[in-house]
Amino acid sequence: MTAPLPISPAAAVEATKASSPVAAVVTTMRRLGASGAPISADQVREWSDTLLQELYSQPPVRWEYRNKNDVGPGCWVTATPEHFYHAAKRGWVVRALWETPRVIQPERDHAFKAGVCIRCGDPEDWAGPDCSPLVKKVDPRTLLPFDPKWLVEPLEWLRDAPANLNAYDRRHRAAQAAFLLEKLQAHIEECNKP
Numbered sequence: 654m655t656a657p658l659p660i661s662p663a664a665a666v667e668a669t670k671a672s673s674p675v676a677a678v679v680t681t682m683r684r685l686g687a688s689g690a691p692i693s694a695d696q697v698r699e700w701s702d703t704l705l706q707e708l709y710s711q712p713p714v715r716w717e718y719r720n721k722n723d724v725g726p727g728c729w730v731t732a733t734p735e736h737f738y739h740a741a742k743r744g745w746v747v748r749a750l751w752e753t754p755r756v757i758q759p760e761r762d763h764a765f766k767a768g769v770c771i772r773c774g775d776p777e778d779w780a781g782p783d784c785s786p787l788v789k790k791v792d793p794r795t796l797l798p799f800d801p802k803w804l805v806e807p808l809e810w811l812r813d814a815p816a817n818l819n820a821y822d823r824r825h826r827a828a829q830a831a832f833l834l835e836k837l838q839a840h841i842e843e844c845n846k847p
Contacts, residue, residue, distance in 0.1 A: 675707050713749035721746055758783075807833060 678700050685692055716732040721744045732747055740747045761783040763770040768777045772786045807829050818826075 673707075674703050678703050711751060713751050715750050716747060717750060718745045718747045720744060803833065 682700065716737060717729040718732040718736045718740060719728040719730065729748070736745060737747055739745075763775070763777075763780050763784045764772055765777050765780075769775070770777070770780055770784055773780075773784045775781070775784075807826070810826055810829075
């Protein structure tokens with residue numbers, strides 16, 4: 654079972670000292686900053702020594718190397734101790750990474766065509782690490798209260814209509830057009846409501 658949380662600020666500092674020196678320093682800084690009390694130069698120096706000691710004692714997560722003249726974006730390769738020790742002789746640049754690299758997600762990867770991402774529209778020079786596709790505007794016709802397939806046949810009639818029609822075809826097409834107009838007017842009125 655976990656221990657109960659400390660109540661006083663001093664108890665919080667003591668509890669964080671056990672977890673890490675950095676946490677203890679940050680907790681003390683926050684506590685003294687919130688109280689508005691003056692802080693001595695010796696205290697600031699002690700804090701900076703602790704933070705710098707912890708910063709420079711952290712082991713890197715991994716090492717990477719590349720050739721000196723290679724400047725491409727994907728030129729860094731995971732290094733082994735052999736790469737590190739022979740870097741100067743073989744003309745390699747070695748770097749240490751203290752953070753784990755991000756996991757590449759295929760659905761968030763850019764798809765460039767002619768220098769522009771076809772998903773988000775960002776140019777290749779300005780594109781960030783992740784592709785954020787644009788939100789496509791909803792076509793208002795998809796919100797119609799009737800089936801859009803109903804429009805296909807009358808539109809084909811209008812496209813292919815002969816110059817002279819018999820009375821039956823005129824009545825049938827007039828009835829279909831009246832029905833579609835009624836539905837469209839009802840939809841327009843519904844959209845205009847606040």
